[in-house]
Amino acid sequence: xxxxxxxxxxxKGLMIASTVVVGLSLFLIIGTVVVKGLPYLNWDMLTKxxxxxxxFGRSGGVLNAIIxxxxxxxxxxxxxxxxxxxxxxxxxxxxxxxxRFARLAKxxxxxxxxxxxxxxxxxxxxxxxxxxxxASLLGGVIAVTLLVIPIMVRTLDEVIIxxxxxxxxxxxxxxxxxxxxxKIYFRQIRAGLLTAVLLAFGRGVGDVAAVMFTAGFSDNxxxxxxxPAATLPLAIFFQLSSPIPxxxxxxxASALILSIFILIIVTLSTLxxxxxxxxx
Amino acid sequence: MTQTPHISVKDLNVQIGDNHxxxxxxxxxPDKCITSIIGPSGCGKTTLLKSLNRLLDDIPDVxxxxxxxxxxxxxxxxxxxxxxxxxxxGLLAQRPFPLPMSIYDNIAxxxxxxxxxxxxxxxxxxEHYLKAVGLWEEVKxxxxxxxxxxxxxxxxxxCLARGLAVEPEIILGDESTSALDPISTKTIEDxxxxxxxxxxxxxxxxxxxxxxxxxDYIIFVYMGQIIxxxxxxxxxxNPKEELTKDYVKGFIS
Numbered sequence: 410x411x412x413x414x415x416x417x418x419x420x421k422g423l424m425i426a427s428t429v430v431v432g433l434s435l436f437l438i439i440g441t442v443v444v445k446g447l448p449y450l451n452w453d454m455l456t457k458x459x460x461x462x463x464x465f466g467r468s469g470g471v472l473n474a475i476i477x478x479x480x481x482x483x484x485x486x487x488x489x490x491x492x493x494x495x496x497x498x499x500x501x502x503x504x505x506x507x508x509r510f511a512r513l514a515k516x517x518x519x520x521x522x523x524x525x526x527x528x529x530x531x532x533x534x535x536x537x538x539x540x541x542x543x544a545s546l547l548g549g550v551i552a553v554t555l556l557v558i559p560i561m562v563r564t565l566d567e568v569i570i571x572x573x574x575x576x577x578x579x580x581x582x583x584x585x586x587x588x589x590x591x592k593i594y595f596r597q598i599r600a601g602l603l604t605a606v607l608l609a610f611g612r613g614v615g616d617v618a619a620v621m622f623t624a625g626f627s628d629n630x631x632x633x634x635x636x637p638a639a640t641l642p643l644a645i646f647f648q649l650s651s652p653i654p655x656x657x658x659x660x661x662a663s664a665l666i667l668s669i670f671i672l673i674i675v676t677l678s679t680l681x682x683x684x685x686x687x688x689x
Numbered sequence: 690m691t692q693t694p695h696i697s698v699k700d701l702n703v704q705i706g707d708n709h710x711x712x713x714x715x716x717x718x719p720d721k722c723i724t725s726i727i728g729p730s731g732c733g734k735t736t737l738l739k740s741l742n743r744l745l746d747d748i749p750d751v752x753x754x755x756x757x758x759x760x761x762x763x764x765x766x767x768x769x770x771x772x773x774x775x776x777x778x779g780l781l782a783q784r785p786f787p788l789p790m791s792i793y794d795n796i797a798x799x800x801x802x803x804x805x806x807x808x809x810x811x812x813x814x815x816e817h818y819l820k821a822v823g824l825w826e827e828v829k830x831x832x833x834x835x836x837x838x839x840x841x842x843x844x845x846x847x848c849l850a851r852g853l854a855v856e857p858e859i860i861l862g863d864e865s866t867s868a869l870d871p872i873s874t875k876t877i878e879d880x881x882x883x884x885x886x887x888x889x890x891x892x893x894x895x896x897x898x899x900x901x902x903x904x905d906y907i908i909f910v911y912m913g914q915i916i917x918x919x920x921x922x923x924x925x926x927n928p929k930e931e932l933t934k935d936y937v938k939g940f941i942s
Binding site (some may be wrong): 505507573575576577578579580581582583584585586589593595597619 | 848
């Protein structure tokens with residue numbers, strides 16, 4: 410009896426300790442960013458492009474990077490969805506579960522999901538060299554699209570699996586074709602679709618390795634797909650490597666902006682996921 | 690059997706993996722009657738029902754041999770269009786699964802995919818089939834509200850109406866009342882009895898009393914084989930086979 414109580418006590422203690430470690434790390438990270446970044450955060454940071462270059466400039470802002478990030482992540486999310494949605498509909502609705510091709514495809518997406526983003530960057534870069542595209546907004550969008558496709562396919566997989574098989578049978582019994590059924594699925598998973606979009610967007614906004622070679626960097630807001638574009642994570646990286654303390658502080662302010670951005674996206678997707686649970 | 694058969698099953702064998710679920714099924718299901726499939730859990734009742742509108746197609750490793758003739762047409766024939774077969778049969782599942790759309794669209798969905806577009810015609814069909822299942826008065830003021838807001842019993846009637854709206858000839862019920870309260874169950878049973886004037890109905894049920902209340906014929910299935918088939922009273926009150934006797938008396942469950 411006593412042994413069981415001790416066991417319970419030890420494991421409960423371990424669980425509490427782990428939770429505290431995770432919570433504390435999060436608190437420290439956010440705390441550091443806020444303490445170091447808040448003094449440098451001002452309206453100019455959000456609304457102006459860098460003045461005197463990102464490396465030495467002490468005034469202006471990171472609007473170029475904010476816009477660049479939104480363009481790249483947004484473009485990649487849209488392109489990624491256009492590709493991922495048909496893929497997951499085909500794999501889950503048209504093909505049977507035990508189909509070899511479907512299994513192989515799903516395994517491949519799992520592998521792709523785990524590949525570090527620098528590999529996507531390198532691959533997209535070599536693709537760009539082959540096609541003669543320079544580091545540009547277009548290149549960044551291509552690299553991040555490759556990066557988010559596995560995320561989207563996997564998220565959509567999860568969502569589609571949750572649709573009860575009886576609904577599938579009920580719909581098929583009305584004499585529908587597979588495509589008509591896919592449309593019903595589409596309605597059923599609307600909320601999940603948004604979750605996939607937000608997840609992919611969040612990942613795209615925050616990733617640095619995929620855009621490092623492919624999007625380049627610029628102090629200006631890109632006006633065409635062929636121009637290089639700055640991104641927030643890269644702006645943080647460059648500012649942080651500057652020897653000037655003010656510029657380093659601006660890096661933390663940029664990090665704060667990025668964190669708030671991600672926080673909003675994560676909160677939104679959590680809210681939507683909860684709403685989906687409630688509805689089903 | 691003096692009735693003309695509507696569905697003829699000939700030498701049907703269904704295997705999933707190494708599991709021989711249905712063995713040499715031969716049966717003629719009479720037209721415009723309610724036929725109940727009874728038998729213990731896992732005996733193959735639902736498999737038999739689903740083989741009638743090819744819902745087994747999607748199961749991994751399934752092997753089906755033999756034929757199922759509906760109006761003389763083999764539904765497993767190579768040239769048969771599966772959507773055409775399924776349109777002929779409405780399915781009423783264990784639990785209601787309304788489509789993720791409004792009450793109106795749930796009914797209009799079937800007619801729409803089969804080519805009916807006219808608004809007045811759709812309005813007429815929606816009203817007609819909602820009345821046919823006795824749901825019209827309850828929902829006529831909120832036709833465009835979500836179907837998921839209805840009670841379970843109402844949803845099940847909605848699903849029945851949705852199935853009827855594609856104008857099937859056959860209704861398949863897979864323990865269609867097992868999730869419902871007694872009053873909703875009675876409503877569905879009464880509806881089915883009314884509907885058999887125009888439809889051939891096949892039900893799977895594990896409730897003997899229900900089989901007795903609603904059906905004209907009973908098929909007793911055990912371990913993937915049809916043990917006995919005949920008029921309800923005969924099978925339930927005067928079974929010929931020992932196994933049926935045991936089941937009806939409650940020895941096998």
